[in-house]
Amino acid sequence: MRLGFALALLSASLIACQLVFMQILAIVQWHHFAYMVISIAMLGFGAAGTAISIFRAWLLRNKDFLLPVFSIATGIAMELALRLNNSTHLSFDLYHLFIDRTQFWILALNLLIYFLPFFFAALVIGLIFSAWVAKIGKLYFANLLGSGAGGLLALVILSMFLPWQALSLCSISAMLSGLLMIRKEKPLRIIMLTGTVLLFSCFILAKPVGVKPSQYKSLSKTLNMPETSVIFQKPGIYGLNQLVSSPFLRYAPGVSLAYQGKIPVKKAIYTNGEFAGVISENWNRESHPAGFTTFALPFELASLDTVLVLHAGTGYFVAHALRKGSQHVDATESNNTLVSLMQSALSSGSGSLYNHANVVLHNIEARTFIESGKKKYGLIILPVLDAFGGSTGLHAMQENYTLTVEGFERAWKRLRPDGIMTVSSWLDYPVRTPLKIASTVAEMLKRNEIDDPGAHIIMIKSWGTITFIISRNPVDEEKVAITRAFCDSLFFDPVFMPGLKEVERNRYNAFGDPALFEMLDKIFAGSMNYHDYSFHIQPASDNKPYFNHFLRLRSLRELSGLYQQQALPFLELGYLIVLITFIQVIILAIILILLPLFFRKAGKGSRMPVLIYFGAIGLGYMFIEIILIQRFILYFGTPVIAAAAVISILLISSGTGSYVSGYMKPAARNVMGVMAIIITCSLLMIIGFNTLLLATIGCHILVKTLVAVVIIGVPGFFMGIPFPLGLRKTSIGNESLVPWAWGINGCMSVIASPLAILIAVEAGFMWVMLSAVAVYLMALVVAGKTWNYQAYKPKWH
Numbered sequence: 001m002r003l004g005f006a007l008a009l010l011s012a013s014l015i016a017c018q019l020v021f022m023q024i025l026a027i028v029q030w031h032h033f034a035y036m037v038i039s040i041a042m043l044g045f046g047a048a049g050t051a052i053s054i055f056r057a058w059l060l061r062n063k064d065f066l067l068p069v070f071s072i073a074t075g076i077a078m079e080l081a082l083r084l085n086n087s088t089h090l091s092f093d094l095y096h097l098f099i100d101r102t103q104f105w106i107l108a109l110n111l112l113i114y115f116l117p118f119f120f121a122a123l124v125i126g127l128i129f130s131a132w133v134a135k136i137g138k139l140y141f142a143n144l145l146g147s148g149a150g151g152l153l154a155l156v157i158l159s160m161f162l163p164w165q166a167l168s169l170c171s172i173s174a175m176l177s178g179l180l181m182i183r184k185e186k187p188l189r190i191i192m193l194t195g196t197v198l199l200f201s202c203f204i205l206a207k208p209v210g211v212k213p214s215q216y217k218s219l220s221k222t223l224n225m226p227e228t229s230v231i232f233q234k235p236g237i238y239g240l241n242q243l244v245s246s247p248f249l250r251y252a253p254g255v256s257l258a259y260q261g262k263i264p265v266k267k268a269i270y271t272n273g274e275f276a277g278v279i280s281e282n283w284n285r286e287s288h289p290a291g292f293t294t295f296a297l298p299f300e301l302a303s304l305d306t307v308l309v310l311h312a313g314t315g316y317f318v319a320h321a322l323r324k325g326s327q328h329v330d331a332t333e334s335n336n337t338l339v340s341l342m343q344s345a346l347s348s349g350s351g352s353l354y355n356h357a358n359v360v361l362h363n364i365e366a367r368t369f370i371e372s373g374k375k376k377y378g379l380i381i382l383p384v385l386d387a388f389g390g391s392t393g394l395h396a397m398q399e400n401y402t403l404t405v406e407g408f409e410r411a412w413k414r415l416r417p418d419g420i421m422t423v424s425s426w427l428d429y430p431v432r433t434p435l436k437i438a439s440t441v442a443e444m445l446k447r448n449e450i451d452d453p454g455a456h457i458i459m460i461k462s463w464g465t466i467t468f469i470i471s472r473n474p475v476d477e478e479k480v481a482i483t484r485a486f487c488d489s490l491f492f493d494p495v496f497m498p499g500l501k502e503v504e505r506n507r508y509n510a511f512g513d514p515a516l517f518e519m520l521d522k523i524f525a526g527s528m529n530y531h532d533y534s535f536h537i538q539p540a541s542d543n544k545p546y547f548n549h550f551l552r553l554r555s556l557r558e559l560s561g562l563y564q565q566q567a568l569p570f571l572e573l574g575y576l577i578v579l580i581t582f583i584q585v586i587i588l589a590i591i592l593i594l595l596p597l598f599f600r601k602a603g604k605g606s607r608m609p610v611l612i613y614f615g616a617i618g619l620g621y622m623f624i625e626i627i628l629i630q631r632f633i634l635y636f637g638t639p640v641i642a643a644a645a646v647i648s649i650l651l652i653s654s655g656t657g658s659y660v661s662g663y664m665k666p667a668a669r670n671v672m673g674v675m676a677i678i679i680t681c682s683l684l685m686i687i688g689f690n691t692l693l694l695a696t697i698g699c700h701i702l703v704k705t706l707v708a709v710v711i712i713g714v715p716g717f718f719m720g721i722p723f724p725l726g727l728r729k730t731s732i733g734n735e736s737l738v739p740w741a742w743g744i745n746g747c748m749s750v751i752a753s754p755l756a757i758l759i760a761v762e763a764g765f766m767w768v769m770l771s772a773v774a775v776y777l778m779a780l781v782v783a784g785k786t787w788n789y790q791a792y793k794p795k796w797h
Contacts, residue, residue: 003181009146011145015148016150020154023158023240027163036114039751040118044116045122049122049126049745050592069193071174075117082164082211084113136724140724141658155641163211164209168208229246237336239271241271244270250266252290254464255293258490280319283353284323290320290323296486300482301479302378305328307329311383311402329358330369332361333361365402365633371698372697376419379420384425385423385424401542418472420471424467425465430515436538438520445470456472461492477499493509496520496524535551544760544763610730622752626756630760635693649709649716660721661721666725675722692707
């Protein structure tokens, strides 16, 4: 009982640490390093399986001493990982990776540093599994139950503590699990190890460590200004929210040169080091810079009695709607900590914007809100895309269901007959973002049987921004006249609208890429061949919700030839870093897992079925887990809650399945039946998953939780059976292959995480799920051909 509790505590600490690492790396670098953490965690488990396979006899002989030592080492490695990565010689910067070759090796060293806590913890788990293989079902249940609880624990501590403080809690918790594993009849060992834990815990508390964000993060660049500082910070599950004060910080995106007023100093909020919005206490003054931007045109064309602002942030567009006299503004913002700050601590400093009588704030993801209601609006405002100067593809791997064709279509259906929706973007060069918006809008209008999409579009541009206006009714002459007058008064250029003359497009703000106008005409005329363009500008879809993914790998050589050293901004660092870490973890997996195993003396003929079976279930499990997380982002409206819900439900249900597997015979018919159920569940998800989610997305949270438990828990229960059942069967014929099989499973899980993301980006989620079906089918075939015999060895030699 004590061992099972200690195992559950260690597993909970490890999963919580994994999520905290993701949060810390999102602050230090960017969000796409989350995939790296998942892979590194799996690498630690795979390498531990290999180590146990090679040194099995010695490890089992000394397990009573090694189990608490490795658990305590896990906690120490968690804390030291952050401190080492903060050091001068080991700090890594994403931007430098493509101009400084040494950064490749520093990244590899970073991977190894983060690898250590997972490796030590996996040694403990694998050693327990190997020593008590007869109780593998119950022990695996404790492991997965603790892991599931760790996912929920991470949400709690990240909402209450700063990320580095949360990591220290994980560290101390892991060390405490080690103390629980010490045998009572070893008093000297108890004293020594308890003293070590107390000393290190005191060191953590006495010398806390923070994080050092990349010098290229928005916050870092802002703090370079004189007399600028962070005056307030608050943690949350969406990230670390920091309020910055500076006498030089002003905000007027894309303001017209016609504006002659004063742009006031403002405080700004940054989330995970990235700009989230400004705090403006004088938002309701009459002459405001927001009225002198391309973003202001929709407010001149639409009926403003009902306005919906999606991804409202700190309320830039909400304030403008109120200034223009809107009587009702619905605003969505998923960052619950930001919402809480705006309604409480920052309320007076923001002119009580989010406490205004005409504003209703919805703490939910934009797409989820659109799907779950029926109210119609005169104006729907989508967020401004990209960033001034470009974001170098840092958001290429980030899902955005609001900007898919289906997302635009749902927003379109929430418009009144006379309503309009608008979305704006910073201009990039060569042009990408505006063209992808145009292709998405054109596809959406075609789906709604609009024969002439261009008749519903108005586009205008300034020196740096471009604004789209999509009208529910065809654009009439009055709207065209208002647009022309607006552009002439503020020195803007109409880019697309009925009756537009070519000379009007570049009158005030000459754009250096003439392809913009030519391709826009082709897109709205339906004659655009997307494959002829160097960048990926096809519409994003719910199956591939990566709106900011523009890079075509086949275009890399062309871009390098055209722009040479200046090609970096077009290389999509978010996509390439996943690709590079994918390559690195494969190399590390081969070195740390596969090579040592293949040099062992065990008969080679007995390895192939183990390789196929355990490798297949490792790939299949991770593929399904990642797809479930992606799909439930839309359902629950928040990525963090979706990830925690999927991980927790999946691990707990898999742990329950593992527990039940202890009462099953490791026979071919049993494992084949389980595999058949998993495959059936996967196929059902492919067929009806989206329909069920969209049908219940507007229900109460309790109903949605019940739906999630069923959708995730049923396949999760059966997905927890093949691994322990396979280990038991393997131990019958060749017990030394048990840790080897565990290592292979871990190796394939290492590869599965980034591979699933790359497949999703290039081919879509459906192909990831079909890949999961294929590998589980492969495991079924292997089990059917080999498990009909009493032991593996005679058949597999």
